[in-house]
Amino acid sequence: MVATTKTQEAAxxxxxxxxxxxxxxxxxxxxxxxNLVRFPAEAAANGGGAFVLFYIFCIALIGLxxxxxxxxxxxxxxxxxxxxxxxxxxxxxxxxxxxxxxxxGVLSAFMILAFYCVIGGWVLYYVGIFVGDLFxxxxxxxxxxxxxxxxxxxxxxxxxxxGGMMSILDAVFVAITLYFVARGVSGGIEKASVVxxxxxxxxxxxxxxxxxxxxxxxETLAFLFSFDFTRLTGPVMLAAVGQAFxxxxxxxxxxxxxxxxxxxxVNLAKTSTTIALxxxxxxxxxxxxxxxxxxxxxxxxxxxxGLMFATLPHSFQSMPAGSVIGLAFFVMVGFAxxxxxxxxxxxxxxxxxxxxxxxxPIAAGTVAALALILGVASAYSFNALNDFHPLGFxxxxxxxxxxxxxxxxxxKLFMPIGALLxxxxxxxxxxxxxxxxxxxxxGGLDRFWFFLVRWLCPxxxxxxxxxxxxxxxxxx
Ligand code: PHE
Numbered sequence: 001m002v003a004t005t006k007t008q009e010a011a012x013x014x015x016x017x018x019x020x021x022x023x024x025x026x027x028x029x030x031x032x033x034x035n036l037v038r039f040p041a042e043a044a045a046n047g048g049g050a051f052v053l054f055y056i057f058c059i060a061l062i063g064l065x066x067x068x069x070x071x072x073x074x075x076x077x078x079x080x081x082x083x084x085x086x087x088x089x090x091x092x093x094x095x096x097x098x099x100x101x102x103x104x105g106v107l108s109a110f111m112i113l114a115f116y117c118v119i120g121g122w123v124l125y126y127v128g129i130f131v132g133d134l135f136x137x138x139x140x141x142x143x144x145x146x147x148x149x150x151x152x153x154x155x156x157x158x159x160x161x162x163g164g165m166m167s168i169l170d171a172v173f174v175a176i177t178l179y180f181v182a183r184g185v186s187g188g189i190e191k192a193s194v195v196x197x198x199x200x201x202x203x204x205x206x207x208x209x210x211x212x213x214x215x216x217x218x219e220t221l222a223f224l225f226s227f228d229f230t231r232l233t234g235p236v237m238l239a240a241v242g243q244a245f246x247x248x249x250x251x252x253x254x255x256x257x258x259x260x261x262x263x264x265x266v267n268l269a270k271t272s273t274t275i276a277l278x279x280x281x282x283x284x285x286x287x288x289x290x291x292x293x294x295x296x297x298x299x300x301x302x303x304x305x306g307l308m309f310a311t312l313p314h315s316f317q318s319m320p321a322g323s324v325i326g327l328a329f330f331v332m333v334g335f336a337x338x339x340x341x342x343x344x345x346x347x348x349x350x351x352x353x354x355x356x357x358x359x360x361p362i363a364a365g366t367v368a369a370l371a372l373i374l375g376v377a378s379a380y381s382f383n384a385l386n387d388f389h390p391l392g393f394x395x396x397x398x399x400x401x402x403x404x405x406x407x408x409x410x411x412k413l414f415m416p417i418g419a420l421l422x423x424x425x426x427x428x429x430x431x432x433x434x435x436x437x438x439x440x441x442x443g444g445l446d447r448f449w450f451f452l453v454r455w456l457c458p459x460x461x462x463x464x465x466x467x468x469x470x471x472x473x474x475x476x
Pocket of ligand 1: 029030032033034112247248249250252254343
């Protein structure tokens with residue numbers, strides 16, 4: 001029975017048109033605001049070099065094994081994330097309850113999608129500002145002519161006061177995402193990635209080279225690559241693991257879903273390695289792109305979201321051709337965010353198609369509408385709903401508004417739990433022959449990978465969860 005359905009589905013099911021189509025789409029999913037906003041901010045907050053080195057270590061020993069685990073579950077199942085896990089569990093004689101790990105991922109992807117598109121809307125706002133600025137400041141002048149430093153820095157807080165404006169921008173970003181997801185895997189998602197990702201890389205390299213010649217490049221190198229190991233404390237290590245995770249899009253069933261569209265003859269170990277290498281390179285290059293610009297303007301290298309939305313716009317002012325660079329920069333961020341939001345919308349869409357038999361455009365449209373409702377509510381949590389703390393009864397999330405709660409609950413709880421369950425499932429529950437048939441590894445490398453999935457990853461993830469939920473354990 002199962003085999004027949006599987007063959008029928010595989011035969012009629014959309015999928016990546018080529019190996020490189022899959023790699024570009026998966027890199028598009030991985031590379032996003034996490035690399036461009038979160039990585040530089042985390043590196044700055046956690047002391048630079050030692051964090052960066054440990055981050056690379058985490059990508060190799062935890063991120064990469066989990067990435068391969070997720071894609072192989074998907075490729076084996078050839079169906080939505082929940083159905084893929086269900087199949088592997090059934091064929092291994094394990095409980096159907098394991099499907100829950102993918103169900104949690106589908107929910108997380110939806111929650112991230114909701115607030116991610118609000119940030120995507122902010123990026124659109126800055127694209128608009130720099131387009132307008134090109135007309136006023138001209139191509140050769142610095143950006144934002146005639147504005148004082150405090151005028152520029154107040155753009156972002158002023159935007160956060162405007163719930164209506166943010167909702168409209170959110171709707172635009174959701175609509176663009178929906179356009180690609182509704183068109184399907186090969187005809188929409190892959191096409192977007194194949195065009196947007198190379199454009200993204202060109203812009204990234206262009207701005208980085210520009211920064212290297214005009215900005216504080218030597219200071220940046222010293223900051224990012226000088227290893228002061230006394231700064232490698234417990235919390236710094238945890239921050240690095242969490243960042244590795246968010247950046248590779250793990251624990252939200254996204255890579256299970258993308259893996260399910262991969263052809264049988266693709267070597268998943270090789271493609272996973274390429275994806276992880278590309279994602280890490282972009283994070284490092286983003287650091288080399290952003291810090292020279294910020295440091296050259298003598299601005300602080302700290303400050304989370306403010307680094308991109310308040311500090312950077314300010315630093316474009318002192319640059320030659322600042323409005324062109326500013327525009328190029330935010331277009332680049334928008335492209336990266338879009339290929340990630342597309343991957344986030346695809347997860348619940350594929351699930352709804354599978355679960356309820358909806359046509360893809362209906363499924364995607366429903367997901368988009370619901371994500372917009374949640375997104376608009378979260379946009380208002382910076383103003384009208386500021387005092388609404390949905391999870392106030394849980395100490396860990398006590399002070400969070402809806403927007404930050406969506407981020408924290410997924411990053412601190414659901415993603416690590418999802419990935420922990422994935423490694424236990426692949427390392428202990430699923431039959432080894434299915435894993436071996438999919439993973440593309442042999443000999444010593446296969447044994448080493450399996451050791452990581454079976455022992456190191458679950459142990460490390462359990463530790464992160466415990467210390468994340470009870471931060472006092474580390475005494476800091
Ligand atoms: N990895 C994406 C980024 O770095 C975010 C993301 C997380 C996308 C989870 C999909 C799933 O921005």
